[in-house]
Amino acid sequence: MVELPHASERVTVDDARAGTWSARLAGDDVKLSGRCPGCRHETNAVVALRTAALEGAAPDPPEELTVSIACHCRQPHSGRPDDALAGCGRFWNLLLRIGPDAVIVSPAGDPELDVASDAWREATAAQVTDVRNAAEKWIGGIAASYGLFGLAGVGIAKESVAALPLPGRIAVAIAVAVAVALAGWAIVDAYRAAYAWPVVSAVRDNDELRAWYAARRTVGIRAARHLRAAIRAATVSLAALMVVVGLIWFVPSKTVSEPLVQLTRTDDSRVCGAVVASSSRAALRMRRTDGETVVVPAGDIVAVKPVRSCPG
Template sequence: MSAQSTITYDNEFVQVGDSAIAGWRVDMPEGKRLPTLSGNCPHCQHDCDYPVPEEVLQGGTKSAGGNERPPQLTRLVTCNCRAGHNRPGGVMLGCGRYWLALLTKNGASYDLSVQRDLGMLPAAEALADAQATQNARVHGAAEKWIGGISAVYSLFSLAGVATAKNALDGLSSGQRWLVAAAMLAGVAAAGTALFLGYLAAYGWVRMVAVGDDEKLRLWHTDEGAYAARAARQLSWAIYAAFGSLAAITIMMMLVWFLPRAP
């Protein structure tokens, strides 16, 4: 085992010079706006690959707006080598050290250097932490929202006023259809909210084949897209829940205020 392999894991910032990353590559994957950085960790010297993140979840906001490649950006690069470093439980990769990278646009690619402005460190650390925890955050939010959707369903007890005996007496056939339409819209919206909230929290439960490398890559890609997909589903679940509430309110107002035949 090499001496570098015996370095004990420690989550800490290290200041490095440009010479320490002189061998790093900047590759532009097809279809991506930002590059992947590859090279030896400046601290443990083991191979690392770092896809530069384009967006982070904060209600789905992008970390760098637009479709154009930004002229300059700072990212925190954390060692994610696969060598042994006496890592604590739950940590699967790296020696824990991280450094600040500065990417400067150069034609269709980027030049890589060390970011010497340490004022960018807190923001870069916050972005890295948000990236690392976004799957758990959106999963937790979706699980909690299922309870909120269940509360919306409890509002349907109010709909008893529309189905109680004599509640629709005196209404014409067309007026009754209006009440029914509002009721059905509320039920459909509440069902949609529950369905999308469940998908956001748990996904569509199924067995997925990973019997060969291509299937394994497809599964891993889909797992990586979970947070963005779940955030969209959760957003639509929230819209649907409020739509259900609006439909129930409209139904109640129709029952109360539609003119009735004497």
């Protein structure tokens, strides 16, 4: 057999060549094996029915699906790029009819789906890189959003919160707690999407190897989920901060009661109320709780003491 030089090109598959292929459904993947229609070497492929390529995922296996397959044979091919570990470079399309018990392989019959299936193959191959690159950019976006609310610290000063009535202070405390908790959640999930969570894996036999590889293939999907969770948490956290600012700006401040004092006069009578401004140094003006203002000469005052309330 003459060696076929490496070339990135589409080849056509007829019934005879499609007949060399077998396929089976394995979870969210279809595993195929057969001969490359270009170089005729034995090869295999795994077609993902779900991807985390930033746009969506197929929820259930379709009954009929056009797929794009690339050669991954281990035979030498001159001119193969250094970053291509296997294959002759050829790719082709097959039609899969997916049933509960078997997957039937036949030539693809709709040329319009060739480009779409090629794009799906490239998306599943690059899903981890694409999602993590997006997550790295979202980390900067989330940080910038929180930076805008750095000025909110001026509006959430202790004095501003203390001026609110008790229900307002409780609402502010709850909103701040929610904002801080969700902000932490958003940051952790965004970093998990971008850089993953450090784990230690042990592979001691083929079963553990298969389990590790199955988990490895879902990294992109899990990263996409973490990224979505981070964006949602950041959005709700910013909304909670806006609630805090709104409460401080629009909730009326609590009414500060005037200090009350009780005066005892020389005839043992008492006057209770709030001291008001007076232009005379020889008298003290008092506004009683009933609203009436009383002027008490300084010479009539025997004792002055602060009180919490005036007797009715």
